Amino acid sequence: MLRQHLPLFSSSSSSPIYMALSRLTRQTIMSSSSPSAASVPFESPRKVVKKVLSLSQSEGDGATVRRSIGGHELRNLDPFLLLDEFSVSKPGGFPDHPHRGFETVTYMLHGAFTHQDFSGRKGTIRTGDVQWMTAGRGIVHSEMPASDGVQKGLQLWINLASKDKMIEPRYQELKSKDISQAEKHGVKVRIIAGEAFGVRSPVYTRTPTMYMDFTMQPGSQLHQPILKGWNAFMYIIEGEGVFGKEGAAPASAHHCLVLGAGDGLSVWNLSGAPLRFVLAAGQLLNEPVVQQGLFVMNSRAQIQQAMQDYYYGRNGFEKASQWSSA
Template sequence: MTISALTRSSRSIVKSVLSREQAEGVGARVRRSIGRPELRNHDPFLMLDEFNVDKNGGFPDHPHRGFETVTYMLEGQFQHEDFAGHKGTIGPGDLQWMTAGRGIVHSEMPVKSQTRAHGLQLWINLPKEHKMCEPQYQELLDKEIPRATPQEGVSIKVIAGESHGIKSKVYTRTPTMYLDFKMDKNKTVEQSIPASYTGFIYMLKGTAYIGDKEFEGKAHHTLTFSEDGAETIKIQTKDEDAHFVVIAGEPLKEPIVQHGPFVMNTKEEIQKTFLDYQFGMNGFERARDWHSTIA
């Protein structure tokens, strides 16, 4: 890394929020990051959960409309199945990027032979023109996700977007970067971020020091970036390793009306969504008589 690169001003951290465990679904515990009252609708992101699900728990039949869910596994295996017959299993390091669009009903359940399933689920809002698109899945195994290694002891999985010249193959309707960092102790790295993006770090393990003022981030804290137009974020480790994700995206700057698993732009659209789901119309036709075989 050049000296000039290290002298660029870094974005700073404007808020740090601890995610405490709460019950969710059936037999699941989540640490909610984005989506807490302190971090409501961090445009374009709606929610980030770090989930732990025991083998008898899960998230049985539930609908979505108007956004995307991104499931990234850290430990264990998750099965998924939807009303269109799409099904599969993702394991440690694997990714499922699901565009719910006009309508999906699905189940997400741990593989019963596993002790637990542990991972992250991110909800990304869709722009108005894509809210009623056809549902789509993008799935990548751990080995298919490219890595950047800007220096020894720093590994970056490029789930979406780009890092140090390595680009993801994931197509994002809402421009998004999603990077999984593992850093040994006593390392410093800079990550480029488009000036217009909002973003945050979610700490999974260890301690990292962010920005020129070396704001300290610890496990299970969400650290939101300043929106000052700076195009880099500087991250350091000192006396311990760190594992965290960097997530950033282009704000949509559109009205958000959310009711549980439905996210639209107006109250009228939400009301219509409830009618569509209730009567099996406009994308929910297959929901009427469907029940998951894995739930």
């Protein structure tokens, strides 16, 4: 996805990367009618420490995005670089553009998007589908609407460790019917990455990550473990809920909620309508982040190298000058 007019910025924060979700020993979900519903089953429940309302802005070619992570209020949240809720109709979209040094996760909420890249790969993701793209050393692609009406989705950018930034590009794609799901006591979860309610996603996360889509019916509550030491956030798609602790002020659609330290999240839907939100958490990389638009590396010199490689068609961008999307 395009990202225009972004300044160069750095943040210093090294780390092993290994999927450790098996260390989660408790998966608890209780309905509001449970005898122990008032208790929170965590030693250190995570609370909301930052709340960001994502406002609409123009992006790409005639598209609109609501950017929370990656915006002025929340530059990044290691290992997460950007979160966009996008809306676009034909003939708009996100025409040919490059990436290097990170991953993009596109989750379609409504409609369809066709993706093409300079390796000749082409495919369409539809409502409920996921494309997990590792840009690695370099990719040039386009993302364009594939059906009439407004196409909506989420795109999350996940940073890669320095040792992985120049790996070969790869894709993991999941059709909606193949995404792991579970449901208990009025709470349904689609598990894009990680584990919930004892069910695990097949997606491999090079940077250890959990990413889930929860829908909670009125009166339900959720208690979801999150590994200690990981950064975590939620983005509310629709509805209103209480997050982190009972008695907290409700948060509504288009808000990104950053969680503090702890071992789990509790959510209550006290409203009369369904609540839908995504929860993401990831292991910190603790490495310098230097970003220039569509390139994310560890130093300014690496950013300059990426820009030159793209311009001159080398080191992963050899096919760039000879390709354009249909």
